[in-house]
Amino acid sequence: MIEGLLDQFGEGLVLATAGAVTGVLFGAMAQHSRFCLRAATVEVSEAVFGPRLAIWLIAFCAAVLAVQGAIAAGLLDVSGSRPLAATGSMSGAIIGGLMFGAGMILARGCSSRLLVLSATGNLRALITGLVLTLVAQASLRGVLSPLRENLAALWLIEGGQGRNIMSYLGLTSVLVAVLAAVGLCAAMALAVTREVKLTRAFAAAGVGVAVGLGWLLTYAVSQVSFEVVPVASVTFTGPSADTLMGLVNTSDLPLGFGVGLVPGVFIGAGGMALLTGEAKIARFGTDTPMERYLIGAVLMGFGSMLAGGCAVGAGMSGGSIFALTAWVALFCMWLGAMAVHIALLRFSDRASAVA
Template sequence: MIEAMIEAVGDDGVMMVAGLLVGLLFGAAAQHSRFCLRASIVETAHSQLGAKLAIWLLAFTSAVMFVQIAILADILDVSGARQLSAVGSMSGAIVGGLMFGVGMILARGCASRLLILSATGNLRALVTGLVLTLVAQASLRGALSPLRESIGGLWLIDGGETRNLLTVLGLDTIAVVGLAGVVMMGALWLAVVRKVRWSHALGAVLVGFAVSLGWGLTYQIAQVSFEPIAIQSVTFTGPSTDTLMAFVNQSAVVYDFGIGLVPGVFVGAAMMALLTGEFEIQRFGPEVKMERYLLGAVLMGFGAMLAGGCAVGAGMTGGSIFAITAWVAVFSMWMGGLAMVYWSERCVPLVITFRR
């Protein structure tokens, strides 16, 4: 089937279709489940192990389980993925992750959450997401790229086994699937205790499945293509910049996985919001400090490019294949977010509040 599609629309066209399908699933599932790392961090900072944390854990462990089961079944090989094979930056993962975590709290959502909220009519998220994307582009190829390269070059690690956390820890795939299963059962128990709706829990699992689907589809395309295809999965900062630049700075759009992913997520989230009656136009108002959102967008845009991806791209997608820099990045995002909530609510409570 994939071979026939490649003959009909070419390698790039098939990759775009794969991105679109994954994006539709991710967008609809993330919108319905309220999947959000920022909300989980705020909840944890308030010493609450609640519904939002349960949703995030279900999504994360599902991504790990589905990907590792596919590897165990010999239908997926991620050794050639950029997150494992290329040189990685530990300094970038740490500094970028901390910056992203702080920015995520200020902007009330990570890159994926802002995209999904934009699709539900949230104009604050739309403006914040555009600023994030522009800063990310400047960090990747523009005026901020020398600073990013300087910080990222402070501590580099080689690709291959050095960057594979499983190799470093001496764990095999079977053990990882077992551990992920235990954590997932714990997340399900927490979801039941906190009275999470079953459809929201299912949506969280589908968010994780979408990550594994991205890896699986791109791997299968790479196996039958005559051209070299980079296997990849869900991430937002890089694809968002590519999508924006494709439509504002290029006369012809070059199709790839990201060009399908970003519109797919937007459409999937919008359709789910319309079906559930949750679509609502939301604007900046006197009680909503725009400067807080813009500062958060700047920190996330630069931080994501430094860390090698956003909360989903570096965290879940890279984490599901156990890239050591991805786990360091997502841990740093948690630490940055927790520190920001603690500092703002205990030191300057009148300036910024974060409860929904």
């Protein structure tokens, strides 16, 4: 079927459509579930294992279950994907992860959350997301790229087995899928005890399914295409930067999975917000200072490119295939976010005491 579509419409259009379908599912499910890594880290920072943590755990476990289940069933092979096969940077994962985590606290959302909120009419998220995208592009190919390359080169690891956590631990996809299913059930139970609506809990699982769908669709195209097609899944800073620069620099935007993904997420999130009556305009105010958001955007833009992905690209897509650098980056995102949130709380308490 896919081979026929490639013959009729071409590889670019098929990949863009696959990205759009994945994006619509991700956007709609992320909006309805309130999926947000920042919110989960805030709860843990305050020693509260609440609904936002439950939502994130459901999405993560569902992603691992979908991806590892597909691998176990022989439907997917991610061994040639960039997070596993290419040379990786541990220093980039650590430094970039810490920067990204700090930035998402200041900006009140990671790159995926900002895109989702932008679709609901949140102008704060829209402006912050645009700055994040520009900094990401500058970090990838512009004035900040030498700094990123130097930091990434501090500690490199070879691709292949050296980046595969499952090979280190001797785990099979079947076992990991079973463990992910157990974790998903536990996360669902936590959601129930925290009075999360069932529709939101199932939507969180849909976020994870979207990550699995992205891997499956790109892999399916790669198997029948005459060209080299990267096997990838949901990620935001890179595709957002490429899409924005493509729109600015050329009238003929090269089609690919990422080009369809970004508008697909926007459409899915916006459609869900309109359907549930949650679309509304939100602006900067005294309680939401613009400078704080912009600093967060800069940290996330540079940090995501240094870490090899954002909270979804590294944390969910890379995490679901057990890429070592992705797990290190995700862990450091948690550390950076929790540290900054605790620091802001203490600063606020001191300011209140002085006042």
